[in-house]
Amino acid sequence: MPGDRPGTDPGRPTGGGEPTDYAAERARLLADPAVRGADRRRALAGLADRWLAELFRAAGAPAGTALVAVGGYGRGELSPRSDLDLLLLYQDDLDPELPERLWYPVWDAGAALDHSVRTPAEARAVAGEDLKAQLGLLDARHIAGDAELTAALRSTVLADWRAAAPRRLPELRELCQARAERHGELSFLLEPDLKEARGGLRDAVALNAIAATWLADAPRDGLDAAAVKLSDVRDALHLATGRATERLSLQDQDQVAERLGVLDADTLLRQVYESARTIAYASDVTWRAVDRVLAARANRGRRIPRLAFPFSGAGRGTGAVAKGAVERRPLAEGVVEQDGEAVLAQAARPAQDPVLPLRAAAAAAQAGLTVSYATVRRLAAETRPLPVPWPDEAREQLVTLLGAGEACLPVWEALEAEGLISRLLPDWERVRCRPQRNAVHRWTVDRHLIETAVKAAAMTRRVARPDLLLVAALLHDIGKGWPGDHSEAGEVIVRDVATRMGFDKTDTETLALLVRHHLTLIDTATRRDPDDPATVDLIAKIAGTHSHLELLHALTEADATATGPAAWSTWRASLVAGLVDRAAAQLAGDLRFPVAAEPTADQERLAVEAARTAGPALGLAAQGTPAGAPGVSGAAGTGRQDPGAPEPMGVELTLAIQDRPGLLGTVAGVLALHRLTVRSASLRELDPIGAGPVLLLSWTVAAEYGELPEAARLRADLRRALDGSLDVARKLAERDAAAPRRRGIATPPPVVSVAAGASSSATILEVRAHDAPGLLHRIGRALDEAGVRLRTAHVSTLGADAVDAFYVTDAEGRPLAPGRAAEVAAAVQQALG
Structure with a gap:
């Protein structure tokens, strides 16, 4: 059984062999600069094999016994301080003194030993009960004695492992998850455990065990090299510390880097992190493949393929997709x-x-x-x-x-x-896997950036420009890959990145301001008197606008909460919020809402047509194409001349019509029926010929997927919906009932607010919500049911978020009373769920 060396016994048998020769040869091998890395691990294993075979023969092992290496030693991988994992296997009766004659010389040589003595049946039974023991036996390798006995055990253990895979693989996954919870993620820790942490050497072993089931295999590109790199670092750590440690402590990193010929400790950590990410990602891919295979077996009760590679997947490459056997949504x-x-x-x-x-x-x-x-x-x-x-x-x-x-x-x-x-993002390479030698930070620079974006995603209802908040969160520390103050460097970098991304000049300057000052709020709130008018004035001048201030506030909180628990507290949050409130009061007059651009000639033409005919006038065009231009009589957005170019993003739709109840919700519902998502929209009144106002609705829409609808069909459905012959709400409900949507992710709840004092001629309702099919239809119906008149609307979709402003009045065209406005806002909020 595995155990420690027993107490000294002067009368114990000494066995055979020369332990000092093994120790001396091992010392020479470790000191040889020409033998390094995997070559040294194999040489150490080979030296141990020869020595143990001599000990086995000198101990007088009879026929029907075998000495077997298991675990890491079984794989032929011996680090300088690795244990010798050994199994003494016997078939019939065993001389009780044989194990002592074998183990004592090993202890005398100073080698760490993990040993067991079992029959094949006992080894098989233990493996069936103990997952760790079974994993060790999967790597069983013969050293000395009866080779057929070892081969039979190995064959039996592998057969048992494959037969029990549906039961043992979930157990193995739980074991891996428990290790990850105890030891964390190797690719982010400043003092990682190279073996036990997620993405470490244990996970590489687990991937080999999964492959041995014949049910799934890991993506192999870079996987072996990653495991070799971690093993090399582990070897250097053993040699630098003289101990069998797996934790790469801060005080040891410089020595380990020097032994490996690496520039410095940061470079060492980056190499470790890159290797760990390769193993962790391969693990994620492989476990998903295992889940698919086991689910197929459990759900269909039919025999599954003997080997399912995660990079092929069930049904892929077999014609099953073409035959409709695999469901695709x-x-x-x-x-x-x-x-x-x-x-x-x-x-x-x-x-x-x-x-x-x-x-x-x-x-x-x-x-x-x-x-x-x-x-x-x-x-x-x-x-x-x-x-x-x-x-x-x-x-x-x-x-x-x-x-x-x-x-x-x-x-x-x-x-x-x-x-x-x-x-x-080419600048990403400078921050990828970059360690942060600060106890407050729990992530590498690149992971901190994406974690900040994750935190910011929960704050998108707090800002009018969620797109700028998310991009600023992703890039706020991008300057940490460059010399000097990272905020100043980041400001320069983000201007270039934002321009490449296609942001206009105003948005680019906003992003630069956010990156340059992402630490200003928290530094000012904690280091200066937040009640001092000069402090408030400083923040107000830096922000410049109310929109910038709310973005800075959200970015500050997202950055701090993504850093780690020590970076944000109730006290800090209250200081920052108080300073922001005071600066917001100073910028109160800056609140702005979109102003409609002057109508184009085509829009004015449609408005005149609607006023003269008292009927709807509709124009459709691909983006960048004048309304009514050739090429829009087919698919609504088709106007491509280069077959190899990407599809245009959407279609511009303009509708001029005399005002009527429920107009916005009706038109939005028709667009939803055709699976068109609204990217932007505006609604305004025009009186082109002095015969009374008409409403002009201008939309930019895109297909949710597939081709854009035929223009003629879209026109026909709009006319039917407007004359009442098409019940849009019923059609949408029937479609949703027939094919309910996937639940998707949890998102921040919608926010409907009244912008008090923002307009003297109307009440402005601002809606911030997660974009979803039919969202504008539900808003329009809620406003109609509330009995208010919609005078102007500005709709924009920024990524997955909708930020809309609706100018509403009562039936006489006056702004709503405060209580009435609150009731309408609550009704819209309820309609959005």
Whole structure:
């Protein structure tokens, strides 16, 4: 049985062999600079094999016995301070003194020993009860004695492991998760445990055990190299400390780096983190494959394929998709859900669609899925770089991905594992896996940035520009990869990045301000008197506008809460909030809402047509195409002349019509029926010929997935809805009942507020909510049922968030009384759930 060396017994048998020779040869091997890394581990294992075989023979082991290496030693991997994991295997009766004749020379040589003595039946029984023992036996390797006995045991243990895989694999997963909870994630810890932490050497062993079941295998690219790198660091740690330690402590990192010929301790940690992420990501991919295989066996009760690689997946490459045997649900253009993952649609062409990686990532995160390994690999291999500046859709998809909160993390990790993040954001490479030698920080720089975006996603209802908040959260520490003050460096970098992303000059300057001053609020609130008018004046001048101030406040809180528990407290939160309230009061007159642009010539033409005919006038055009231009008589957004170019983002729809109850909700409902998402919209009154006002509704819409609808069909349904022959609400309800949507992710609840004093001629209701099909339809119906008149509306979708402003009056065209305004806001809030 495994155990420590017993007490000294002068009369004990000494056995055979020369322990001092083993110790001397081992010392020479460890001192030889020409033998390093995996070569040294193999040489140490080979030396131990020869020595133990001599001891086995000298001990007089009879026929029917065998000495077997298990665990790490069984894999032929001996670090300088590794235990010798040995099993003395015997078939019949065993001389009770044989183990002592074998083990005592090992102890005399100063070697660490983990030993057991069992028959094959006993070893098999123990493995059946003890998962760790079974994992060790999976790597059993013959050293001396009866080789057939060892081979029979190994064959039996492997057969048992494969037969019991549906039961043992969930147990193995629980074991891995428990280790991760105890030891944390190797790729983020300042003093990581190289063996036990998530992404460490134990997880690499677990992946090999999964492969031995023949049910699934890990993605192998870079996996062996990652395990070798961690093993090399572990060896250097053993030699530097002279102890069998697995924890890479701060005080040992410089010595370990020097032994490995690495520039410094930070470079060492980055290499460790990169290796750990490779193993952790391979583990995630493999466990998802295991889940699919076991679920298929449990749910269908039929025999499953003997080997299911995670990068192929059930049904992929077998014709099952084409035959309809595998269920696929659309998520976005070119992206579908299959087997609980986001994969590419059959018609997707990554080489012709540079936005596809971000669209797939955003769709997956918003649905609470991850992107399949095969899909990420294909996107990395085939997708062309985004043009500069980015198309609007690319920027919005990035914001949508970040806005998914916690669900963004596994998707981001998948993209990063294949190099897609550094391709999208070249400056990311400087902060990737960069350690932060500060006890307050719990993450590496890059993970802190994405964690800050996750925290910011829960605060999007607090700001008028959630897109700028999320992008600023992602980039606020990007300057930490450069010399000097990281806020100042980051300000310079973010201007360049924002311009490449396609933000306009105003938004770029806002992002630069947020990055430059992301620490200003908390530093000022904790180091200066927040009641001092000069302090308030400083913050007000830095922010400049109420919108900037609310963005700085949300970014400050997201940054601090993502840093770690020591960086944010109730006291700090109250100091910052108090300072923000005082600065907000000083900027109160700055509150702004969108002002409609002057109508275009085409919009005025439609308004004149509607006024003269007393009927609706409708114009449709692809984005960037004048209304009524050639090419819109087919699909509403089709106007492409280059077949290889990406689809336009959407279609511009303009409707001029005399005012009537429920107009906004009706038109929005028709768009929802055609699976069109509203990217932006405005509503205003015009009186083009002095015959009375008409309403002008201007929309920018995009297909949720698939092609845009035929223009003629869209026009027909709009006319039917307006004349009452199409019950939009009933059709939407029937569609949702027939095909209920996936639940998706949890999002912050909608916020409906009254902007008091923002307008003298109307009451402004501001709605901030998660964008969803039919959202504007529900808002329009709620306003109609509340009996208010909608005079003007400004609708914008920023990533996955809708930020809308509705100017409403009573029937006589006057602003609502405060109590009445609150009632209407509550009614809209209730309609949005």
